[in-house]
Amino acid sequence: MTSLVIDARHNGPPGSGNGGWTSGLVAGAVGAVDGLVEITLRKPPPLETALAVTATADGWAVHDPQETLIASVTRRADDIPAVPPVSRTEALAASGRYPGHTDHPFPTCFVCGPQRPDGLRIFPGRLPDGRTAATFLVPTDRSPAVVWAALDCPGGWTVIDRDQAFVLGRYAVAVDALPEPDDECVVVGEPVRREGRKALVRSSLYAPDGNLLARAEATWIAVAG
Template sequence: MIIESRFHGPDGSGNGGYVAGLVAGQVAAETVTVALRQPPPLETELWVSVDDERGHSVKVWDGDSLVAEGLAGAIVVPPVAPVPFEEAVLAAEKYKGVDGHPFPRCFVCGPEREVGDGLRISPGVVAEGVVAAPWVPEEVPESAVVWAALDCPGAWSDDPQARPAVLGTMTAQVVDVPAAGERCVVMGMTRSREGRKLHAATALYGEDGRLLGRGEQIWIEVSRSFGT
């Protein structure tokens, strides 16, 4: 497994959702929990070990250093409800990440990424603790990119400007991938906060309102100098 440099979150390390999606692709389960144990290195040959014969548990290594673990998981709570695409467009106009983003070149939500290079998902507030953003993929995305789209809206449901955070654990299920040019809506919601840990949920909906994917996350608060 190699994480290409364009798929970074903080400078110098892989975007958590994208990396989690790559790991999930190695697990024989529809719903997968991925725990990131250290900042995922870029452009580095990582190796995957399968921990059981059914393929329900894997580990990803950088030499002798554990990078991530993936195992069959479950989501038991209902997904975050969607808002109309037009409301998500209006919410994106209020995206706080345009001014003072902790990781401005993030593949998913970085405002400094060029259109077509990053996803440029811009979650804006639609209710207390709830954000929404439009996403219109230019091409049919791979599953790991859908995991990435389900990533950052969870953090933006809180206040990553005041409390920068990186993904610690993500449980997600990708039901389907959107078509090229499909008008999608990504939702994020804060579930609870426990010290430096933020518990959040995300969901992705297609143009016809169908659920494409959903996730549950634990975010870990870090210093603003993280990754520099």
């Protein structure tokens, strides 16, 4: 058994961990940060709480101190398709159209919250074809968890709108290479399909030279009510 703690600054919705950051920590805890696993978030991940990671018959489980199941982890065999890239100029223009600047369900989100000057400040705006794009200034900490976090919200904002908030439900990431600190990368997201409250999305991270760094596939779930 191993354990992990989600720092308070790495929140998504108030009081719980950002789904992408949390999933990256979990992947690291099971030794699979390169994306050989798929993480399903069962409950909002608590902050500043020791979470136990234990092996199960088909993967791993993450529990809080009260033994509530927070996340489950299974191995993933199939590849994740890349979202086609856009230029830095297109990504900057899209970020200027980011709806979360003025209307955000969780404005203090570590990844995409406009009220987080200490966050990743990834502001994915819509492209004409329905995809999203944003630039991403890589912090000094370029850990795999940062990559998992950076790929999270750009996918979600392909389906989030002012009338319907979504949260991350299931997530898988394939990391081909880590970005360099202080690089201005481009991240793009695309919607794949929608079934009831669930939306399947993908996202990809590109280096300044256009090389593909990482790919993600996620299921986002509409918040009831």
